[in-house]
Amino acid sequence: MKSGESGTDAPEPPAKRRRDAGATREAILRSAVAAFTRHGYDGVGVREIARDAGVTAMLINRYFGSKEQLFAEAVDTAFAPRTVVSGEAGTLGRDTALTLVARTASGADRLDPFLLMLRSAGSPRAAEIVRTGVERHVGRDLAARLPGPGADERAELLLSVLAGVWLMRKVLGTQALAGADPAELAGRIEALFEPLVSPPEAASTQD
Numbered sequence: 001m002k003s004g005e006s007g008t009d010a011p012e013p014p015a016k017r018r019r020d021a022g023a024t025r026e027a028i029l030r031s032a033v034a035a036f037t038r039h040g041y042d043g044v045g046v047r048e049i050a051r052d053a054g055v056t057a058m059l060i061n062r063y064f065g066s067k068e069q070l071f072a073e074a075v076d077t078a079f080a081p082r083t084v085v086s087g088e089a090g091t092l093g094r095d096t097a098l099t100l101v102a103r104t105a106s107g108a109d110r111l112d113p114f115l116l117m118l119r120s121a122g123s124p125r126a127a128e129i130v131r132t133g134v135e136r137h138v139g140r141d142l143a144a145r146l147p148g149p150g151a152d153e154r155a156e157l158l159l160s161v162l163a164g165v166w167l168m169r170k171v172l173g174t175q176a177l178a179g180a181d182p183a184e185l186a187g188r189i190e191a192l193f194e195p196l197v198s199p200p201e202a203a204s205t206q207d
Helices: 011-039 046-053 057-064 066-079 092-103 112-120 124-144 152-170 182-197 202-205
Strands: none
Touching: 011 046, 046 057, 046 092, 057 066, 057 182, 066 112, 066 124, 066 182, 092 152, 092 182, 112 124, 112 152, 124 152, 152 182, 152 202
16 A cells, blocks of 8 residues: 555655755765865855755855854864874884875875865864864864873874975975985874874883
C-alpha cells in the first residue's frame, strides 16, 4: 500500500529535508574554505561562494547569518584536522619535521590552512578570527602535548617555525630550502624543534 492509502511513508519527507539541509551546509562550507583559501577574506563575496556551492546568497545568510560567521566556520573547518604537527611528546619534533618537509616538497598538496591564514591576514577582523582558530585547533592541542612549563609559548614558537619554513620553501620557493636534501633538511628542522618540544630542564641539560 502506498502512502495515500496507509500513511506509512509520511515521515520520509521531513527526514529527506534534514539530510538535504546537512548536505547543503557542507557544500557551502566546502565552497567557502576553497574561496577564502584562494582569495582571502576580503577578496571574495558571499555571492561567489553561493554560486560555487549551487545555492543563493540568501540561503548562506539563512544558514550562517553573515559572511563573517561563515568565515569563522570555514576557519574551524580548515584548521581542525592535523595537517603537519604529528606525533606525541617523545617523537613530536622528528615526526613534525619529516611531515613538514614532505608537505612543502615540490608537487605536494597545498597546505590550505596556511594559505587561508596568509591571504586573510590583511583584514584585521579576519586576522582575529584566524588567530582564534589557530589557538583553538592547533596551539592548544600542541601545547597539551608539550611537557613542562611555558607550553603555550613554546607551542606558538614551534608554529612560527612551521609557518616560516612553509612560506620560504613552498610559497616563495627559495633555492636553498626548495633544493635541500629532504633528510638533511628534516634533521636541521628537528634540531630547531628540539628545545621547544623538550621540557626546559631537559633542554638545558642537553646544552
